[in-house]
Amino acid sequence: MQKLEVKIPxxxxxxxxxxxxxPTVGSMGKTGDWRTFKPIIDYSKCTRCLLCWIxxxxxAIERGEDDTPKIDYEYCKGCGLCANECPVxxxxxxxxxx
Amino acid sequence: xxxxxxxxxxxxxxxAAKAARVKVVAAYPITPQTxxxxxxxxxVESGEMDAEYIRVESEHSAMAACVGAEAAGVRTFxxxxxxxxxxxHEVLHWAAGSRLPIVMAVVNRAMGAPWSIxxxxxxxxxxxxxxWLQFYCADNQEVFDTIIQAYKIxxxxxxxxxxxxxxxxxxxxHTFMPVKAPEQExxxxxxxxxxxxxxxxxxxPFSHANLxxxxxxxxxxxxxQNAMENAKRLIPEVDREYGRRFGFEHGGLIEKYQCEDADxxxxxxxxxxxxxxxxxxxxxxxxxKVGLARxxxxxxxxKEEIRKLAENAxxxxxxxxxxxxxxEGFLATEIKASLYSREKSASDPPLVAGFLAGIGGRDVxxxxxELIAKKSWKWMQAGKIEEETVWWNLRx
Numbered sequence: 074m075q076k077l078e079v080k081i082p083x084x085x086x087x088x089x090x091x092x093x094x095x096p097t098v099g100s101m102g103k104t105g106d107w108r109t110f111k112p113i114i115d116y117s118k119c120t121r122c123l124l125c126w127i128x129x130x131x132x133a134i135e136r137g138e139d140d141t142p143k144i145d146y147e148y149c150k151g152c153g154l155c156a157n158e159c160p161v162x163x164x165x166x167x168x169x170x171x
Numbered sequence: 172x173x174x175x176x177x178x179x180x181x182x183x184x185x186x187a188a189k190a191a192r193v194k195v196v197a198a199y200p201i202t203p204q205t206x207x208x209x210x211x212x213x214x215v216e217s218g219e220m221d222a223e224y225i226r227v228e229s230e231h232s233a234m235a236a237c238v239g240a241e242a243a244g245v246r247t248f249x250x251x252x253x254x255x256x257x258x259x260h261e262v263l264h265w266a267a268g269s270r271l272p273i274v275m276a277v278v279n280r281a282m283g284a285p286w287s288i289x290x291x292x293x294x295x296x297x298x299x300x301x302x303w304l305q306f307y308c309a310d311n312q313e314v315f316d317t318i319i320q321a322y323k324i325x326x327x328x329x330x331x332x333x334x335x336x337x338x339x340x341x342x343x344x345h346t347f348m349p350v351k352a353p354e355q356e357x358x359x360x361x362x363x364x365x366x367x368x369x370x371x372x373x374x375x376p377f378s379h380a381n382l383x384x385x386x387x388x389x390x391x392x393x394x395x396q397n398a399m400e401n402a403k404r405l406i407p408e409v410d411r412e413y414g415r416r417f418g419f420e421h422g423g424l425i426e427k428y429q430c431e432d433a434d435x436x437x438x439x440x441x442x443x444x445x446x447x448x449x450x451x452x453x454x455x456x457x458x459x460k461v462g463l464a465r466x467x468x469x470x471x472x473x474k475e476e477i478r479k480l481a482e483n484a485x486x487x488x489x490x491x492x493x494x495x496x497x498x499e500g501f502l503a504t505e506i507k508a509s510l511y512s513r514e515k516s517a518s519d520p521p522l523v524a525g526f527l528a529g530i531g532g533r534d535v536x537x538x539x540x541e542l543i544a545k546k547s548w549k550w551m552q553a554g555k556i557e558e559e560t561v562w563w564n565l566r567x
Contacts, residue, residue, distance in 0.1 A: 082387065085390050085393070085394075086396070088387070088390060088391065090270040090368055090369065090394060091268060091269045091270045091369070091379055091380055091386075092379065092380060092381050092383050092391065093369065093377050093378070093379050093381075094377055094378050094379070095375075095376070095377045096376060096377070122181065149205045150249055161465065
């Protein structure tokens with residue numbers, strides 16, 4: 074079986090028979106730039122239920138050691154799913170100032 | 172040692188899938204293919220065949236399931252006909268582009284409209300450019316042998332492409348013939364367990380066939396073309412090896428019959444290529460030097476062999492069971508394209524005539540083929556083809 078190596082091809086000889094992609098952080102660049110609204114967590118309201126962490130479609134919320142969610146703004150696209158799902162309304166969507 | 176099975180080409184295809192130790196079969200029934208997957212379902216149910224049988228809601232899903240299974244690293248099989256194959260069309264591209272050596276029995280049936288359950292090649296030839304190898308069989312023995320051979324060819328690391336093993340519906344699919352099947356150990360020795368070119372791995376996750384920019388897309392397509400060329404070299408080798416071991420050889424890319432000294436060579440595919448042998452025998456008795464070339468593999472197309480045939484013949488006559496609307500029969504086109512020279516020469520290539528016969532399952536007897544040959548012979552002597560495409564036996 075072909076051994077899977079991640080490398081940027083320089084010539085045809087470097088190509089696998091079909092394109093194979095491994096999960097990579099930021100393969101499309103820093104997608105945080107795409108954001109129009111920015112989710113801000115109010116930690117005084119947050120109950121650490123982790124629903125936001127589960128629902129984030131981009132895996133852009135990190136789970137801290139004490140289950141504190143932390144948003145990675147380099148990759149968060151600002152879709153607002155976390156704010157919508159938060160049962161205690163602890164996440165506010167604020168317009169990005171650019 | 173071999174065992175003789177007397178059965179229909181459809182059941183024989185099921186026996187071949189069992190003999191190839193296929194691990195996943197995903198299929199949807201369609202006439203005239205249905206009895207292949209019914210027989211396989213029986214084999215799986217009775218425990219004679221150690222395989223997962225996935226019932227799906229359409230042929231699109233059948234091929235998608237085969238792609239998934241093959242990507243997981245197991246040998247897969249499916250079968251379809253006509254509209255089922257058309258519904259698979261999109262996924263056929265995914266299978267070939269993902270370089271997954273799936274083998275599929277295609278039981279040829281004319282495409283609607285108008286609705287038909289009788290054979291011609293309009294279903295599989297419509298899938299010509301999907302990157303699948305295409306074999307066309309002339310009898311039940313060849314169906315068995317070609318399915319086994321196809322796995323060996325397709326799984327070779329120089330090929331890694333899927334294949335259709337085609338046989339004409341009703342003419343072969345529901346006709347009993349004796350077939351000699353090698354013992355299972357002998358087949359296992361010829362066709363070892365599947366060693367995938369690549370396979371999904373849950374411990375090392377990745378996805379396949381993702382977006383490729385214009386920077387590299389063309390290179391992946393070039394590799395498929397290269398694989399087809401490799402298959403062209405490998406097919407005759409594998410056929411010869413099969414013949415050495417089990418006694419049956421089918422001519423590699425083209426089965427040639429009495430071509431060596433022939434002035435006129437009939438070129439056809441499938442069962443017409445077996446019927447035409449009788450015609451050639453009869454015509455030879457009348458003193459006409461006619462030969463027969465049965466194109467067994469349509470993709471990759473054996474253009475080098477066609478060129479070789481043309482070296483001594485004065486005329487090639489294509490008998491096609493399908494028309495490319497707005498052009499002509501497929502073999503007629505491919506033959507002419509193969510013969511067009513890459514350099515100027517003093518001698519013209521032989522004349523190429525095109526006949527359409529057997530469309531929608533209309534019977535083509537050896538007598539029909541003799542008459543086609545005689546008409547061609549007349550044109551050959553006159554040095555002029557009077558009708559570019561003849562619809563044979565077309566009603567007034």
